[in-house]
Amino acid sequence: MGIETDRPAGFATRQLHAADGTAASRPRAVPIHLTAGFEFGSFESASEHFYGGVGYGYTRTGNPSAHAVERKLASLESGAEAILTASGQSSLAVTLLGLVPAGGHVVSSTHIYEGTRSLLLQNLAQAGAATSFVSDINDPEAWRALIRDETRALLAESISNALNRILDIRVVAQVAAEHGIPLIIDNTLATPFLLRPLEHGANIVIHSASKFLAGHGSVLGGVIVDDGRFDAGTRPDHLPRLGDAGPQGEAALWRSLGGRARIAYLRDVVAPRLGPTPSPLSAFLIGQGIETLSLRVREQTANALRVARWLQGHPGVQSVDHPSLSTHPDHDVAARYLPLGCGSVFTVTLKGGLAAARAVVDSVKVFTHMTHLGDVRSLILHPASTSHLQRSLSEREELGVYPGTLRLSIGIEDVDDLLADLDHALRAGARAADPDDQSRAPSPRDVEAWQNSPDTRAFLRPEPRSGERSEEGV
Numbered sequence: 001m002g003i004e005t006d007r008p009a010g011f012a013t014r015q016l017h018a019a020d021g022t023a024a025s026r027p028r029a030v031p032i033h034l035t036a037g038f039e040f041g042s043f044e045s046a047s048e049h050f051y052g053g054v055g056y057g058y059t060r061t062g063n064p065s066a067h068a069v070e071r072k073l074a075s076l077e078s079g080a081e082a083i084l085t086a087s088g089q090s091s092l093a094v095t096l097l098g099l100v101p102a103g104g105h106v107v108s109s110t111h112i113y114e115g116t117r118s119l120l121l122q123n124l125a126q127a128g129a130a131t132s133f134v135s136d137i138n139d140p141e142a143w144r145a146l147i148r149d150e151t152r153a154l155l156a157e158s159i160s161n162a163l164n165r166i167l168d169i170r171v172v173a174q175v176a177a178e179h180g181i182p183l184i185i186d187n188t189l190a191t192p193f194l195l196r197p198l199e200h201g202a203n204i205v206i207h208s209a210s211k212f213l214a215g216h217g218s219v220l221g222g223v224i225v226d227d228g229r230f231d232a233g234t235r236p237d238h239l240p241r242l243g244d245a246g247p248q249g250e251a252a253l254w255r256s257l258g259g260r261a262r263i264a265y266l267r268d269v270v271a272p273r274l275g276p277t278p279s280p281l282s283a284f285l286i287g288q289g290i291e292t293l294s295l296r297v298r299e300q301t302a303n304a305l306r307v308a309r310w311l312q313g314h315p316g317v318q319s320v321d322h323p324s325l326s327t328h329p330d331h332d333v334a335a336r337y338l339p340l341g342c343g344s345v346f347t348v349t350l351k352g353g354l355a356a357a358r359a360v361v362d363s364v365k366v367f368t369h370m371t372h373l374g375d376v377r378s379l380i381l382h383p384a385s386t387s388h389l390q391r392s393l394s395e396r397e398e399l400g401v402y403p404g405t406l407r408l409s410i411g412i413e414d415v416d417d418l419l420a421d422l423d424h425a426l427r428a429g430a431r432a433a434d435p436d437d438q439s440r441a442p443s444p445r446d447v448e449a450w451q452n453s454p455d456t457r458a459f460l461r462p463e464p465r466s467g468e469r470s471e472e473g474v
């Protein structure tokens, strides 16, 4: 059942109803088509499938469970078409290996996921493509200065981690358009509910669907969404393979696809050859997650802002990197691009350094200590000793990762329970604070005074709530 009204349906309606329920038996949920392949109806239909891409043949080249999620995500991101892959990393790999040839070049923001950075510096480099990095990501001149003739893609994250830099997408999209180069945005931390980069001029959106899109933390997946506005006429040299007159007349085929040639190329020529096909079961689970995306993200965003504000006032805290706080350098950019809030992943740097951070991680009970984000459960991680371990000290500092920095991904628990958990953990942090670093460590008396201030008391509920679940449950 499609949505047929004369005005475009809203986000929450589309996250449930866009492109669902097409099977003849009319199951309400999209079934899990857990099959390696599909029977051809006739001698001719096999040939039509191979030559014209009609119908389903083999799950590596297409599966209805994956297609349902692809069409939903294309709609939610305001794109033309999407490809679901087995992970966020494989979505990036398919896109970059597809668009950037040997001898090609990428200009990327410095503020990107560590896995993406390694993909560029090791794997893409091994395939013969170089990358230059921009630190001052909202200065168009900084991007222009690094673009060369061989540049085939600009890459950035809409919201980055750990500093929570917010990209001024329109400014960078303008630079990309001037040069006829696609701007690829990793929109994992924002989600299409909070921000849709294609509406601001970006050309391709990538997600790790393992994070907010699924939300339940039980599956990996990735997605590539294309704006369908590829113009082979502007820079015909940029995708020479789309112009190849192959034995089967591919050139004519690509031309007939017009603005969709780029995503068709990634779908037909790149993704099935590299082979990171999502399991139909994973596709189903991601689709289930997306149905509640707006509810979860709204709740997580509100919870995160309360936790961030609370931490900002805490005597054990040096700084909080959350763009909704007026102290954040991208606060103004965030106000323009993220009217519904800045998501729920941010970092907090403790005054007590590494020892305090370690004690906090070891003391939390509601927060889960793990490397993941966007889950309905609240998560905590110490980046300097994990995700950013390979970085030099100065690189880490440039990225806002200090010995006392912790990354939080806020879930949908009752926010007072999160604050109480952090309060208890921060007290352990203050006790453990590095004795060589006393200037930055709050004294237990500071913590006590803060604890008793009226503001703090309003958040914390010292009395156990009768009839509610006991501590052990969490």
Ligand SMILES: *Cc1c(COP(=O)(O)O)cnc(C)c1O
Binding pocket: 087, 088, 089, 090, 113, 115, 116, 157, 186, 188, 189, 207, 208, 209, 210, 211, 220, 221, 222, 373
């Ligand atoms: C997790 C993540 C990725 C990688 O996605 P996987 O699904 O883990 O492969 C890429 N970009 C960002 C911003 C991420 O958070």
